[in-house]
Amino acid sequence: MQKNRRYQSYLKSVVMGSVLAFSPLAARCQNEAAPSTPPATELAADLKSLAASVSQLQSQVQSLNAQMTELHRSQQEALAEAEQLRAELDRTREQLAVRNSEGAQAGTAGQEVLAASASSLPGPSASASTVSSNMQQGQASDDLSQKSLQQRISKLEDDQELLNDKIIEQSQTKVESGSKYRVRLSGIVLLNTAVTRGSVDNLDFPQIAQPEPSAGVTGAFSGSLRQSQIGIEAFGPDIAGARTSANVKFDFAGGFADTPNGDVFGVVRLRTGTIRLDWTDTSIVAGQDALFFAPLTPTSLSSLAIPALSYTGNLWGWTPQVRIERRVGLTENSGLLLQAGILDSLTGDTPEQGYRYPTVGEQSGQPAYAMHVAYDRHVFGREFSVGMGGYYGRQNWAYGRNVDGWAAVADVAVPLGNFFALSGEFYRGRGVGGLGGGIGQSIVLSGPISSAGTTIYGLDSEGGWAQLKFKPRDNFEVNFAYGQDDPFARELRLFPASSLYYGGSLSRNVSPFVNFIYRVRSDMLFSVEYKRLQTYSLDSYANNANQLIMSAGYTF
Numbered sequence: 001m002q003k004n005r006r007y008q009s010y011l012k013s014v015v016m017g018s019v020l021a022f023s024p025l026a027a028r029c030q031n032e033a034a035p036s037t038p039p040a041t042e043l044a045a046d047l048k049s050l051a052a053s054v055s056q057l058q059s060q061v062q063s064l065n066a067q068m069t070e071l072h073r074s075q076q077e078a079l080a081e082a083e084q085l086r087a088e089l090d091r092t093r094e095q096l097a098v099r100n101s102e103g104a105q106a107g108t109a110g111q112e113v114l115a116a117s118a119s120s121l122p123g124p125s126a127s128a129s130t131v132s133s134n135m136q137q138g139q140a141s142d143d144l145s146q147k148s149l150q151q152r153i154s155k156l157e158d159d160q161e162l163l164n165d166k167i168i169e170q171s172q173t174k175v176e177s178g179s180k181y182r183v184r185l186s187g188i189v190l191l192n193t194a195v196t197r198g199s200v201d202n203l204d205f206p207q208i209a210q211p212e213p214s215a216g217v218t219g220a221f222s223g224s225l226r227q228s229q230i231g232i233e234a235f236g237p238d239i240a241g242a243r244t245s246a247n248v249k250f251d252f253a254g255g256f257a258d259t260p261n262g263d264v265f266g267v268v269r270l271r272t273g274t275i276r277l278d279w280t281d282t283s284i285v286a287g288q289d290a291l292f293f294a295p296l297t298p299t300s301l302s303s304l305a306i307p308a309l310s311y312t313g314n315l316w317g318w319t320p321q322v323r324i325e326r327r328v329g330l331t332e333n334s335g336l337l338l339q340a341g342i343l344d345s346l347t348g349d350t351p352e353q354g355y356r357y358p359t360v361g362e363q364s365g366q367p368a369y370a371m372h373v374a375y376d377r378h379v380f381g382r383e384f385s386v387g388m389g390g391y392y393g394r395q396n397w398a399y400g401r402n403v404d405g406w407a408a409v410a411d412v413a414v415p416l417g418n419f420f421a422l423s424g425e426f427y428r429g430r431g432v433g434g435l436g437g438g439i440g441q442s443i444v445l446s447g448p449i450s451s452a453g454t455t456i457y458g459l460d461s462e463g464g465w466a467q468l469k470f471k472p473r474d475n476f477e478v479n480f481a482y483g484q485d486d487p488f489a490r491e492l493r494l495f496p497a498s499s500l501y502y503g504g505s506l507s508r509n510v511s512p513f514v515n516f517i518y519r520v521r522s523d524m525l526f527s528v529e530y531k532r533l534q535t536y537s538l539d540s541y542a543n544n545a546n547q548l549i550m551s552a553g554y555t556f
Contacts, residue, residue: 095153096152096153096156177234179234179236181234181235181236181237182234182235183232183234183235184232184233184235185230185231185232185556186230186231186232186233186555186556187229187230187231187249187555187556188228188229188553188554188555188556189225189228189553189554189556190225190227190228190304190551190552190553191223191224191225191551191553192204192223192224192225192227192301192302192549192550192551193221193222193223193549193550193551194220194221194222194223194302194547194548194549194550195219195220195221195547195548196219196220196221196222196545196546196547197218197219197545197546197547198212198218198219198533198543198544198545199211199212199213199217199218199543199545200533200545200547203220203222203224204222204224204226204227204253204305205227205253205302205303205304205305205306206533206545206547207306207310207311207312207511207533208311208439208506208509208533208535209533209534209535209542209544209545210535210543210545211543212543223264224264224266225252225264225266226251226252226253226264226266226305227251227252227253227303227304227305228251228252229249229250229251229271229304230249230250230251231247231248231249231250232247232248232249233245233246233247234246234247239277240277241279242277242278242279242284243276243277243278243279244275244276244277244278245275245276245278246273246274246275246276246287247272247273247274248270248272248273249270249271249272249273250268250269250270250271251266251268251269251271251304251305252266252267252268252269253266253269253305253306254267254268254269254270255267255269270288271288271318272287272288272289272290272318273287273288274286274287274288274289281326281327281328281329282324282325282326282327283325284323284324284325285321285322285323285324285325285341286321286322287320288318288320288321289318289319289321290316290317290318291315291316291317291319291370291391291435292321292323292339292341292370292372292389293339293370293371293372293389293390293391293407293409294314294315294316294389294407294409294411294425294427294435295372295374295387295389295411296411296413296423296424296425297314297316298314298423298465298467298479298481298483298513299469299477299479299481299517300479300481300513300515300527300529301515301517301525301527301529301549301551301553302513302515302527302529302531302547302549302551308481308513309465309481309483309511309513310436311436311439311440311485312463312465312483312485312509312510312511313425313426313427313463313464313465313483313484313485314425314436314465314483315407315409315425315429315432315435315436315437316435316436317346317434317435317436319343319344319346319368320344321341321342321343321344321370322341322342323339323340323341323342323370324339324340324341325337325338325339326338326339331377333377333378334375334376334377334378335375335376335377336375336376337372337373337374337376337387338372338373339371339372339373339374340370340371340372341369341370341371342367342368342369342370343367343368343369343370343393344361344362344367344368345359345361345362345364345367345368345393345394345395345405346359346361346368346434346435347359347360347361347395347431347433347434347442348434348435348440348442349434360395360396360397360398361393361394361396361405361434363395363396363398364393364394364395364396364402365396366394367393368391368392368393368394368405369391369392369393370389370390370391371389371390372387372388372389372390372409373387373388373389374386374387374388374411375387379414379415380415380417380418381418382415382421383415384413384414384415385411385412385413386410386411386412387410387411387412388408388409388410389407389408389411390406390407390408390409391405391406391407391408391429391432391435392404392405392406393405393406393431395431395442395443395458397443397449397456398452399452401454401455401456403430403431403442403443403456403457403458404430404431404458405429405430405431405432405434405442405458406429406430406431407427407428407429407430407432407435408427408428408429409425409426409427410425410426410427411423411424411425411426412424412425419471419472420468420469420471421468421469421471422466422467422468422469423466423467423469424464424465424466424467425464425465426462426463426464427462427463427464428461428462429460429461429462430458430459430460430461431443431458431459432461433459437461437463437485438459438460438461438485438487439461439485439487439506439508439509439535440506441459441461441487441505441506442458442459443456443457443458443459444456444457444459444491444492444494444495445457445495446495457491457495459487459488459491459492460487460488460491461485461486461487461488462485462486463483463484463485463486464483464484465481465482465483465484466481467479467480467481468480468481474519475518475519475520476516476517476518477516477517478514478515478516478517479513479514479515479517480512480513480514481512481513481514482511482512483510483511483512484508484509484510484511485508485509486507486508487505487506487507487508489507489508489538489539492507492538493538493539505538506535506536506537506538507536507537507538507539508534508535508536508542509533509534509535509536510533510534510535510536511531511532511533511534512531512532513529513530513531513532514529514530515527515528515529515530516528516529522555523554523555524553524554524555525552525553525554525555526551526552526553527549527550527551527552527553528548528549528550528551529548529549529551530546530547530548530549531546531547531549532544532545532546532547533545533546533547
């Protein structure tokens with residue numbers, strides 16, 4: 001509109017100039033008309049000149065009108081194109097606003113790009129050449145902006161997809177708790193089916209081969225879910241600079257329901273439960289946990305209710321304890337782990353139903369003591385470690401008969417290249433039947449245990465296990481293991497009366513096994529395992545048993 005007013009003012013100026021230019025001629029004609037009439041030739045010449053001037057003026061006006069019309073049309077086209085670009089940018093802004101609803105920072109960057117692009121659009125006050133130049137620059141800028149926006153939108157889509165995955169994962173793993181702190185549920189649903197040849201102490205997870213029953217039953221096919229586990233882990237606030245956490249684990253191997261088919265209705269059993277305070281280099285652990293001075297265990301899905309090769313050289317136990325751990329860095333990829341603590345002095349006593357009496361270890365009036373030192377470093381991208389542990393627990397067998405139970409343990413884990421690894425533990429001890437040593441036998445005695453005159457000695461024993469792992473892929477492994485436990489036969493021979501209380505003196509227990517474990521996914525796995533049990537009675541033949549176990553597990 002400002003352009004139209006400018007051109008109208010210019011036209012008026014031209015007309016007024018023409019009028020002023022011809023006003024002297026008109027005045028002269030008026031002054032000379034009174035005295036006399038001018039000659040016809042002179043008047044005709046003036047009129048002809050005036051007509052030529054008017055014709056020229058009309059031509060100029062028409063030319064100006066044509067230019068104004070062309071400029072007006074160009075202006076309307078430029079405005080229409082600008083409005084179209086603004087509409088496209090508005091739509092892009094709306095799309096970015098939707099995609100950036102969970103990414104404020106990326107959205108702000110997109111709005112800045114849009115604002116910069118919008119500010120370069122031509123306005124109605126620009127001249128024709130400015131409009132054309134700005135339109136070209138705006139088109140180039142818009143192309144760059146569109147390319148940049150597409151890249152940003154693509155990145156935002158990737159980020160949004162990742163965020164959605166994390167939200168889905170969080171929604172799947174979120175467990176509601178009575179506090180504001182995070183709780184995690186985990187565990188495994190494990191089905192074990194087994195073909196057993198021979199007689200064993202426990203059909204679901206055998207550790208000792210027994211003499212064949214008089215009925216002559218030599219085999220069995222069985223299935224069980226009793227070794228399935230459930231774990232709950234909670235993460236609490238920082239206390240004195242330490243991260244706090246707690247966990248508890250259960251399984252269904254606590255016995256059998258007193259009902260028909262109760263063999264498969266496993267009773268829930270507490271396994272472990274700890275409270276942890278973790279600083280950068282120091283930790284305090286209190287609760288019921290595995291033996292920290294014998295930290296390794298063979299790999300098997302057939303024996304989760306108790307660790308594989310228990311009573312065959314592998315010391316184990318879930319014992320109430322309090323310990324402190326200290327990590328000392330030596331180099332960038334090596335360090336020391338120092339552990340020490342006190343434990344409830346458990347000795348394998350069988351409790352009476354419904355009552356809690358002190359064990360012979362607890363009757364000593366003091367806890368058991370243990371320590372462990374381990375050196376570790378990274379080799380072949382995996383951890384190499386070697387450790388030494390010690391244990392001491394006094395036992396009171398009444399009438400002043402005390403037995404000092406102790407064990408010295410060595411453990412090692414060695415990676416052998418990229419696919420193989422060797423691990424194992426070895427012990428020498430006395431009176432450690434409660435920890436699985438001595439094939440569960442802690443003492444030898446000269447007569448009835450209830451007699452004050454009976455002499456009781458701690459049974460010496462030694463044993464260990466070794467495992468070779470072949471893992472060519474992350475989801476597949478083969479494990480070869482061998483375990484052996486040897487109570488000292490000469491001590492068993494000196495006190496044959498021990499058989500009255502332990503069902504026969506066991507002098508040796510041997511068990512090799514091999515298994516294949518395949519993970520279909522991170523949460524679904526299968527295993528096939530073959531194990532052989534050979535248990536020797538004192539100065540007698542071995543009882544043999546074989547078992548083929550097929551396992552399917554789902555972890556969560």
